[in-house]
Amino acid sequence: MIIHQPTADGLPPHPTVPFRIDAATRRVSIDARNPAFFQDPYPAFEAIRAEMPRFFWEEYGLWCFVNADDVHALFRDKRFGREILHLATREELGLPEVPERLKPFTDVDKLSMLDREPPAHTRLRTLVNRAFVSRQVERLRPRIADLANELIDRFEGAGEVDLIEAFATPIPVIVIAEMLGVPTSRAGDLLDWSHKMVAMYQFGRTRATEDAAVAAVQDFVAYLKEVVAERRKAPADDLVSTLIAAEEQGDRLTEDELIATIILLLNAGHEATVHAIGNGVKAILETGLDPAAIFATEDSVAATSEECLRFDPPLHFFSRYALEDLDYAGISLKKGDSVGLVLGAANRDPARYVDAARFDPDRPALAHFGFGGGIHFCIGAPLARLELQVALPILFSRLPGLRIASPPSYRDSYHFHGLEALHLAW
Structure with a gap:
């Protein structure tokens, strides 16, 4: 049956989101490429939650x-992980071989710490963790503030701006590039390569998407090998030099892992934060909250930033493999089966958050899933939080009267959730 109007108590009508629920089999059909869904996926998930919070998509x-309870538990359940081929072959799992044309991408992707399990994950994460602990990241506060002000200086006099292009994108990409020691003059290339690689994780990718991602990763790797070669000759006070030093100590980091780690940090270090800023500004403006009030104190700034990440997070979906045959909540899974944790929906679980569909920076502080969870909790969370806490108050302070100039539109990129553009005026 196609559900056009959810009828569970408290759920608003949403006639434009088509999806089908088969309660008997707990199967659900949702076209993630349908604009009615990816523009606002929350009503669909609320209707599904009312019927069955565990479903086969x-x-x-x-x-x-x-x-929220399931997502929290699954992030910490050691019977699930991000890697499976360390436990079984593709043949044993019934997985097709990777086409030769995709190997330049998968050869890099499989070395990412995001897709590794202990002990490899532990080894890789330990190498970079020191750079992202809160006390280290806090040293970047003046740089982020200066950068936010410099960017606003460029468009303040125009009276209007696309915030995604002119503000939300440059801040995180410049900051992570400077941390790593990659020239910010190559920011345009970094963004292009990152966007093409990230598109591989989206629902319904095409051959063109795959070809673009392979070309991007080849260019990315070639460029970073040049950067690494330069740092070997002349080490600097940056993260690339630190990783090279670790790699040269022996078996702690191979050169391929070094390159894959730099790519992950560059991609993850800006992609989500861009949309955390954009989604957060949109939420604040649409709810009409007083910026002077929500950014009045350090505590209120932190609370507002966390509410932005809960209310409309940039990452909505995270998958994991069953590492063994198991039963979870009455669902039988075979080793190698994947499960999906719907982070955006868990962040609006009414059993955890009172009036969950309302943007409310004053709500009681409760952990959210904007940064994932478990051993794969986002290593860059302290940096992302700092960028939000610095950039948002400066933006609203510098541009009083800020308003949305035209209806915002989200990108066709579920399970990432971010705006194509955010046109503002003041």
Whole structure:
């Protein structure tokens, strides 16, 4: 049956989101490429939650979970992980071989710490963790503030701006490039390569998407090998030099892992934060809250930033493999089966958050899933939080009267959730 109007108590009508629920089999059909869905996926998940919080998403071909308790538990359940081929071959799992044309991408992707399990994950994460602990990141506060002001100086006099292009994008990409020691003059290339690589994780990718991602990763690797070669000759006070030093100590980091780690940090270090800023500004403006009040104190700034990450997070979906045959909540899974944790839906679970669909920086502080969880909790969370806490108050202070100039539109990129543009005026 196609559900056009959810009828569960408290759920608003949403006639434009088509999806199908088969309660008997707990199967759900949602076209993630349908604009009615990716522009606002929350009503669909609320209607599904009311029927069954654990469901099989037909288009993805896996069991998914929308409740906060399930997502929290699954992030910490050691029977699940991000890597499976360390435990079984593709043949044993019934997985097709990777086409030769995709190997330049998968050879890099499989070395990312995000897709590794202990002990490899522990080794890789330990190498970079020191750079992202809160006390280290806090040293970047003046630089982020200066950068935010410099960017606003460029467009303040125009009276209007696309915030994504002119503010939300440059801040995180410049900051992470400077941390790593990659020239910010190559920011345009970094963004292009990152966007093409990230597109590989989206629902319904095409051959053109795959070809673009392969070309991007080849260019990215070639460029970073040049950067690494330069740092070997002349080490600097940056993260690339630190990683090279670790690699030269022996078996702690191979050169391929070094390159893959730099790519992950560059991609993850800006992609999500861009949309955390954009989604957060949109939420603040749409709810009409007084910026002077929500950014009045350090505590209120932190609370507002966390509410932005809860209310409309940039990452909505995170998958994991069953590492063994198991049963979870009555669902039988075979080793190698994938499950989906629907972070955006868990962040609006009414069992965890009072009036969950309302943007409320004053709500009681409760952990959210904007940065994932478990051993794969976002290593860059302290940096992302700092960028939000510095950039948002400066933006609203410098541009009083800030308002949305035209209806914002989200990108066709579920399970990432970010705006194509955010046109503002003042």
